[in-house]
Every structure is written in structure tokens, then in C-alpha cells.
Amino acid sequence: MRQHKLALCKDHYLEWIPEQTARFIKKYEMFTPEEKILVAVSGGKDSLALWDILTRLGYQADGLYLGLGIDGGINYSHESQRLTEKFAYENNLKLHVLDIEKEYGQSIPVLSEISHRGHGRPCAVCGLAKRHEMNRIARELGYDVLATGHNLDDEAAVLFGNTLRWSAEHILRQGPVLPGADGLARKVKPLCRFYEREMTAYSILRGIEYIYEECPFAEGSQSIFYKEALNQLETARPGAKLIYYLGFLEARKSGNLFVEKNERHAQLHPCPKCGQPTSAPELCSFCRMIEKAVSEV
Amino acid sequence: MIAKMILRGREYEVKPGMALADALKKNNIVPESVIATRNGEMITDDEILRAGDVIQLIAVISGGNISCDSHL
Numbered sequence: 001m002r003q004h005k006l007a008l009c010k011d012h013y014l015e016w017i018p019e020q021t022a023r024f025i026k027k028y029e030m031f032t033p034e035e036k037i038l039v040a041v042s043g044g045k046d047s048l049a050l051w052d053i054l055t056r057l058g059y060q061a062d063g064l065y066l067g068l069g070i071d072g073g074i075n076y077s078h079e080s081q082r083l084t085e086k087f088a089y090e091n092n093l094k095l096h097v098l099d100i101e102k103e104y105g106q107s108i109p110v111l112s113e114i115s116h117r118g119h120g121r122p123c124a125v126c127g128l129a130k131r132h133e134m135n136r137i138a139r140e141l142g143y144d145v146l147a148t149g150h151n152l153d154d155e156a157a158v159l160f161g162n163t164l165r166w167s168a169e170h171i172l173r174q175g176p177v178l179p180g181a182d183g184l185a186r187k188v189k190p191l192c193r194f195y196e197r198e199m200t201a202y203s204i205l206r207g208i209e210y211i212y213e214e215c216p217f218a219e220g221s222q223s224i225f226y227k228e229a230l231n232q233l234e235t236a237r238p239g240a241k242l243i244y245y246l247g248f249l250e251a252r253k254s255g256n257l258f259v260e261k262n263e264r265h266a267q268l269h270p271c272p273k274c275g276q277p278t279s280a281p282e283l284c285s286f287c288r289m290i291e292k293a294v295s296e297v
Numbered sequence: 298m299i300a301k302m303i304l305r306g307r308e309y310e311v312k313p314g315m316a317l318a319d320a321l322k323k324n325n326i327v328p329e330s331v332i333a334t335r336n337g338e339m340i341t342d343d344e345i346l347r348a349g350d351v352i353q354l355i356a357v358i359s360g361g362n363i364s365c366d367s368h369l
Contacts, residue, residue, distance in 0.1 A: 200332050200357040218360035227358050231329040
């Protein structure tokens with residue numbers, strides 16, 4: 001790990017990652033041992049590793065898997081679900097499974113087609129549905145906090161994209177913790193300071209079986225393009241990604257980044273259909289998409 | 298005899314005696330985007346590749362989980 005000027009053997013590496021995770025949870029005040037955590041698991045390396053780490057650290061962490069109905073010729077969703085259920089079974093963990101098609105009548109790719117969102121890619125609809133359902137389920141099942149497996153590369157890529165657009169609203173919102181509010185579950189990212197490569201190494205060394213195949217719709221995506229660009233930078237300047245992200249967090253914390261208006265929550269109101277907070281004037285984006293999908297079928 | 302690197306089913310031939318980091322760069326593979334294993338064991342970038350080595354490269358980048366970042 002050139003960015004840390006640190007080399008560890010397998011056993012010490014498998015100790016170091018959970019120790020550092022515990023440190024980040026405390027540093028960013030993500031949650032306490034008494035709180036109930038819902039981990040969003042996709043069958044990928046990061047989310048399964050997060051679930052593994054939180055369990056090893058003794059937290060009360062249950063899993064949530066959302067069936068998206070993505071096939072892509074490789075049975076992608078089916079295989080992701082199988083690996084997630086296998087992990088839960090082998091580790092005696094509680095897993096909630098929700099299938100979007102069973103719940104709302106259509107899979108994510110079909111919803112995307114019907115709603116004409118995302119310029120031919122289902123990623124926008126997928127993200128919207130995930131945010132909506134993860135928040136709804138976390139609240140309905142009484143969890144204190146929703147944890148996702150975002151790593152530093154995810155965070156740096158989002159920050160890079162937002163910086164290229166100078167999207168101040170999005171930049172100011174980004175961080176290891178998205179505080180809860182009326183109708184909104186607190187969201188945390190305990191892995192946000194680990195490189196994607198570190199999390200892959202953890203999963204391999206720990207023997208976690210994860211879905212290696214990329215989502216069929218992710219190929220050529222902007223996020224992957226940004227990650228590749230940042231990795232070029234990292235190769236030439238070890239530690240560049242870490243400095244970029246931590247520098248941002250420091251600047252944001254100091255208040256010197258932008259003048260924060262903090263008006264966001266004042267503009268939210270409950271969606272008349274699902275009751276979740278939205279800034280849209282009437283139905284939230286998700287319910288509008290479902291209504292349109294239902295009316296067109 | 299040459300050494301071989303395999304990434305997502307694609308094979309790259311490498312001259313023995315070269316360090317892994319150099320072999321990756323020579324084949325335009327960004328070292329930060331892969332993890333290398335030999336006989337199931339992870340190896341570091343400064344490892345010297347030997348004749349007959351078969352190095353499996355595991356891609357680390359995924360793009361599927363960064364869209365869950367904001368509220369509705």
C-alpha cells in the first residue's frame with residue numbers, strides 16, 4: 001500500500017482493515033454499538049466485505065438485497081442474489097430480499113425503457129429505485145442507519161465528476177455520513193477511506209465469494225471512466241486519490257469550500273403517494289416513474 | 298519459455314525477468330486497477346516474473362454502486 005507506505009502480511013492485513021474501519025466509524029460518528037444497521041448488499045466485493053467487517057466488529061448488522069432483474073446474458077442479478085444469500089447463510093446473518101419486479105411489476109431495465117429515463121441506460125432508474133427502496137425499508141423495519149459499501153475510489157470518482165461540473169449542491173452533500181432527517185434514514189459509508197484495490201484484496205484474502213462480473217450496463221459508464229483516470233494519476237503519484245478525497249473532507253469541514261446555505265431540508269415535503277421526502281412539487285420521482293410505467297403497460 | 302498474464306480472459310505474453318509493474322505498464326494495464334495472483338497467492342508489483350509463470354490479474358474497478366449517494 002504505497003499510499004500508506006505500509007506492507008502487511010495476510011494475517012495482519014485482515015486485522016488492519018477492520019481496525020481501520022472501526023476507527024473511521026468512530027471518527028465520523030457513523031453509529032454506536034447499540035444501533036441497528038442495515039447493510040445494502042449487492043453481492044459485490046465491497047458490500048459483502050463491509051457486512052463481514054461490521055459483523056466481526058460486533059455490530060448488529062443485517063443485510064438488504066434488492067433484486068433488480070438484470071440479466072445481460074450472464075444471469076447477473078440471479079448470480080448476485082445467490083452469492084449474497086450464500087454469504088448470509090454461511091455466516092448465519094439475517095438478510096432481507098426485495099425483488100423490484102415482484103414489488104412494482106417491472107424489472108429495472110423495463111422500468112427504464114418505459115420511463116424513458118437515463119438516455120438508454122438503466123443506471124439512473126436503478127439508482128433512483130435503490131435510494132427509494134433502501135430508505136423505505138430501513139425506516140419501515142426500524143433500522144437506525146443504512147450502511148453502503150462505497151469505497152474511496154467510488155467517492156473520489158463522484159467528487160471528480162461533481163468537480164468537473166462544479167455542482168456545489170452535490171459537492172457539499174458528499175461525505176462519509178449523510179445525516180438522517182424527517183423521513184430520511186441516516187446513511188453511512190464505513191469503507192470510504194479504503195481504495196477499491198484494498199477492498200478487493202480484503203475480499204480475496206478473507207475468502208469472500210463475490211460477483212466478479214461487472215453489471216452489464218456499467219461498461220463504458222462515466223463512473224468507470226473517472227475511476228480509470230484517477231488510477232492513472234494514482235500510478236504516477238501514489239496517494240493522489242487519498243489526498244484528493246481527504247483534502248476535500250477537510251476543506252468541507254472547515255467551511256472554506258463554499259458558503260453553505262443549508263436550505264435543502266426546508267424544501268422537502270412528503271410525497272403524497274409513498275410519504276417519503278421529496279423536493280418535487282407533487283409525487284416523488286420514483287412514484288412518478290412507477291405511475292408512468294403502470295399506465296403504459 | 299515466456300510468462301503469461303491473464304485479465305478477463307485475455308492473455309498477455311511477458312518476457313521473464315521483468316518486474317510485474319513493468320510488465321503491466323508495457324501492456325498498458327494500469328497497476329492500480331488490478332490485483333495479481335500466482336498459484337492463487339497475491340503478489341506485489343515488484344515481484345519478478347519467471348519463465349512459465351501464469352499470472353491471473355483480477356480487475357478491481359466496479360461501477361455499479363456509486364449511484365446510491367443522494368436522497369430522493
